[in-house]
Amino acid sequence: MGVAGCGKSSLGAACASALGMALVEGDAFHSQTSLQKMQSGVPLSDADRTEWLAVLARRLAESSGGTVLACSALRRAYRDQLRRASPGLRFVFLELSESDARARVAARLGHVFPVSLVASQFATLESPRGEPGVLTVDALRPLEALSADVCAWLTGTEKE
Ligand SMILES: Nc1ncnc2c1ncn2[C@@H]1O[C@H](COP(=O)(O)OP(=O)(O)OP(=O)(O)O)[C@@H](O)[C@H]1O
Ligand SMILES: O=C(O)[C@H](O)[C@@H](O)[C@H](O)[C@H](O)CO
16 A cells, blocks of 8 residues: 555565465556546545445455455555455555655656646555554565565564
8 A cells, every 4th residue: 555656566566476366456446537537637536435445345355365455545444444345454555755756656657647646645645554454664675675575574474
């Protein structure tokens, strides 16, 4: 979880591959209306996200074995919606600054999400620190190191 550009898709794919789990890419399930909104620089509303999260929650509830979900899940209520569908769900919070997020999104070509919306992601973000089952990581670290730490955390083999 985390704001646009934090690395959810990249880390999600790396972890799913390392753990031999299925990957659900949250961005692939936005409605046409939501995609058009983002493309034209309008942030998603709670209602847009609730419908989208309901679809993702169903995917989690229906999955057997482990599943990795790449999903912004910016607010506590959004994470709780997913937790209700998948008891014991754990979250990796990819933390980065607004200027770093802006730089990442600006450098990425051909993506629906415009740089102008990065500020709204930070306005919506409620940090998951303190919630159960959350690992917070520095999104600027190399992907391989992040993936190793997440896998160790999930499988209970992390070093003290
Ligand atoms: N750990 C990392 N180190 C350096 N660059 C990274 C890292 N993780 C992701 N990136 C790069 O940052 C950009 C955003 O990554 P990615 O698409 O995975 O983020 P995201 O959170 O899924 O974004 P969005 O939700 O907006 O699709 C990409 O260009 C990606 O290659
Ligand atoms: O909740 C949200 O506002 C959205 O999920 C966004 O975070 C984007 O989908 C994504 O990050 C950009 O591709």
